[in-house]
Amino acid sequence: MKAKEVVLRSHNGYIALFAKVIFRFNQNEWSCKVMKKTAAVFFFMLLFVLSGCGEVPPPVQSAEPAEVTEIGPDNGTVDPIPGEQRLRVATTTSLYDTGLWGYLEPMFEDEYGIELDVLYAGTGKALDWGMRGDVDVITVHSRSQEEQFVADGYGVERVPFAYNYFLIVGPASDPAGIAGMQPEEAFTALMQNGTASFVSRGDGSGTHSKEKAIWAAAGFDYEADVRTAGDWYVEGGSGMGPTLVMANEMQAYTLSDIGTFLAYQGDLDIVPVVDQGSILLNVYSVIQVQSSTSPELAAAMVSFLTRDDVQNLIGSYGVNAYGRQLFTPCAGQDY
Amino acid sequence: MILQLDSIVKKKGKNSILHGVSVQIPQSSFFVLMGPTGSGKTTLLRVAGLMDKPDSGSIVFQGKPVPGNRRELLKTRRKMAIMFQNPVMFRGTVRSNIAWGLGIRGVSGREAAIRIDKALELVGLGDFAERNASTLSGGELRRAALARVLVLEPDLLIMDEPTTSLHPSFKTDLLRRIKEIHAETGSTFLIATHDFTDALAAGTEGAVLRNGLIEQTGSLNDILFSPKNRFMASFTGMRNIYPVEFSGSEAELGGLKVKHTGERTGHGFLAVPPEVIVVSLTETVTSERNRFAGRVKAVERKGTNWDVTVEVSGVEFIAAVTTGALSEIAVSPGSLVHISFKASAVHLF
Amino acid sequence: MSYLAEALSIAMSMILTGDQVVYSIAFRTLLIASASTVASALLFVPLGCLLHFGRFRGKQAAVGFIQTMYSVPTVFVGMLVFLFISRSGPLGGMGILFTPWAIILGEIVLIAPIVTGLTISALQSTGEGLADTAFTLGAGPARVALKVLSEAKYAVLTSVIMGFGRAISEVGVAIMVGGNISGYTRTLTTAIALGVGRGETASSLALGLILLFLAMIVSIAVNLIQHGARR
Secondary structure, X not given: XXXXXXXXXXXXXXXXXXXXXXXXXXXXXXXXXXXHHHHHHHHXXXXXXXXXXXXXXXXXXXXXXXXXXXXXXXXXXXXXXXOOOEEEEEEEHHHHHHOHHHHHHHHHHHHHOOEEEEEEEOHHHHHHHHHHOOOOEEEEOOHHHHXXXXXXXXXXXXXXEEEEEEEEEEXXXXXXXXXXXXXXXXXXXXHHHOOOOEEEOOXXXXXXXXXXXXXXXXXXXHHHHHOOOOOOEEEOOOOHHHHHHHHHHHOOEEEEEHHHHHHHHHHOOOEEEEOOOHHHEEEEEEEEEOOOOOHHHHHHXXXXXXXXXXXXXXXXXXXXXXXXXXXXXXXXXXX | OOEEEEEEEEEEOOEEEEXXXXXXXXXXXXXXXXXXXOOOHHHHHHHHOOOOOOOXXXXXXXXXXXXXXXXXXHHHHOOEEEEOOOOOOOXXXXXXXXXXXXXXXXXXXXXXXXXXXXXXXXXXXXXXXXXXXXXXXXXXXHHHHHHHHHOOOOOEEEEEOOOOOOOHHHHHHHHHHHHHHHHHHOOEEEEEEOOHHHHHHHOOEEEEEXXXXXXXXEEHHHHHHOOOOHHHHHHOOOOOEEEEEEEEEEEEEOOEEEEEEEEEEEEEEEEOOHHHOEEEOOOOOOOOOEEEEEEEEEEEEEOOEEEEEEEEOOEEEEEEEOHHHHHHHOOOOOXXXXXXXXXXXXXXX | OHHHHHHHHHHHHHHHOOOHHHHHHHHHHHHHHHHHHHHHHHHHHHHHHHHHHOOOOOHHHHHHHHHHHHHOOHHHHHHHHHHHHOOOOOOHHHOOOOOHHHHHHHHHHHHHHHHHXXXXXXXXXXXXXXXXXXXXXXXXXXXXXXXXXXXXHHXXXXXXXXXXXXXXXXXXXHHHHHOOOOOOOOOHHHHHHHHHHOOOHHHHHHHHHHHHHHHHHHHHHHHHHHHHHHO
């Protein structure tokens, strides 16, 4: 009984309460009231345990360079759960799938001595994270949504830093015969064709917004006309890379940014069919999240992306691998 | 009195199992609680053993009311030990099972080992110490469970149907051991059973429980040989029970007039224990005031003795006759015989 | 088929040569799942005991509820945990969203019903007389509980291991609250999900094989324990 007394007299209220509950139960006297007390104790214990989480010192990181493998952009650390200060960037899947972040991440981390967490989601979701304050910086590509985000006070400033173009890609046999058309025409042709499939992002992403804009420019109401158009219109719900893979499998058309398409080209059979048209302009901007808990670092990220040397790197990214630019730097310009 | 239960009421849901049971268990007695299945014996034992709290009534153990304070209650509970009808063994060896109760009381090491060995000897499982408890047979299991409670040297040892569902030879053996241990240790034993022959074998005091109430309590002799009513009589195995019309010191049974030593009128029952009926071939002159002539209807074995059924004017009497006596009179069905029994041996209800 | 075979051979070489990224992800997954399981066991085995031994109105309903939660969809748990630990949520101050701690928390919540419910089943399976026997040998309530627990220890251990199995193979919670951040919260399951979506067959296969291997170990462990229990 000695240990029990020690525990019961312990100064930690939670432990004493917990112990009292444990030692109190008796086969004959358990009652509803006591069970509620116990449930409350458990809940508080859980919170107690969790509140300690934030203060647990993280393990020391061991940085070892690693070969970049296909499992997406990796900053090369192999330490399972590294520590140190972290900055969270939410990026759109199209940007992520190009591998640009995998390229820039180590640079930023080395320069500022922090860990960069790159999360990827469709633009809509990334903006949502920004609104909640769960990320510090967002890099997306939907001008109207971005301007709204800043206007609503969630973002500090919309800073465009690079652009490229969208493409409509599809099977080489071009069953709907849209090759070489303007984007608005091509969409109209797809609607009239009604059999060749089109895979939409369907996820509120920047690419999806662009797709909707093209439908609108072609005179269609997205909700009333497009979504109900028929089985040929497929709402994928995935990121850009997976959407390309899906379209490839289905031998369907889809709208893609050029960066992701080039990055995936080697594994795909589908080819660009429409690549001309001002509506296809795709501008990437970086926005510092207003409620970020690391405002200096977030601001640093913004200046990093718009700095001359990094701008040059962005401009030359992919030229060797794919034979052409994936991005055109545009910091300071009105895009 | 080591234990006094007063007006114990115990309900299960809405139904009352015990309707107000009062019983007193003398120190160092071998108290047998009897009753048919469903009479509430187990419930009463659980209340007596402080496992379940009664809904009303009081319990006084060793002269003090049962404490409400948890620590005191545990101390009191540790002066008792209970063995159930189908005992459950813990994982491990027989030794570890027996040692467990000692362990939680802080007894270990050499002292524990000595007590464990002694307990094993008492129940005749001296060689079984290292056996895995799950490999024991029915009888061995009971004995191991017995050792497990004996080793704790409780002031009050409670057992629920210790011999039920055991093979008769095991039954006798176990009962004999229990009786010997009782004599040796001087603890109080409280046993529940629905078989009164267990009581006969070992008990000193007892009580009979029926439908949640005590029918009769007292020394076993009283219970078994002076049953209070018809139920008691039939429960204890008394036979020759008849509905009669009383008038004074006689009772009219069929066409017979049976003399007894009571004073009653009106309807009632009387019983004549088979052991008191004497069967003879001739009408002897004896002091028995009840003498009848009749015809043997059946002669059957009963254990090591014989039941001789004699019909007298339409009333059947069963007489218990030893093998020796039977060979002397050498009767068989159809023989004409005389039966006689004392008026004082007749029980009235 | 040939591209599958090719991918398989690349996968095997990744595993056998100890490809650092692959193993880092595997080790991280093990660490997270183990942490969740241990925490769950410490919290919810006692809860299972309390629920089993306690007598209170609605006990049946509570136990029934826990059993229905065995197969709660992981994305539901993920969504719930996300809303709680998002900075705009009630526990936002802890700042654990998009960290491994979030995944640990989510997995604890996810496997809580399994650990609790199977612990209760394990205790129930010891049979009625056991608690009574311990009680009547003079054990106080805590001792009785410990004894029943110890008699059921193999079954309880099995329930913990089943919790581990669920934790290590789930993906919904890990992606939603972890963010699948490369080098930080990317686990075997989330990496496979990412890889498959992007058509990265070889690495996905490698990760998948490791995951399968770990799941098999769980299965074997359960079998061994139950075999040991029979002795």
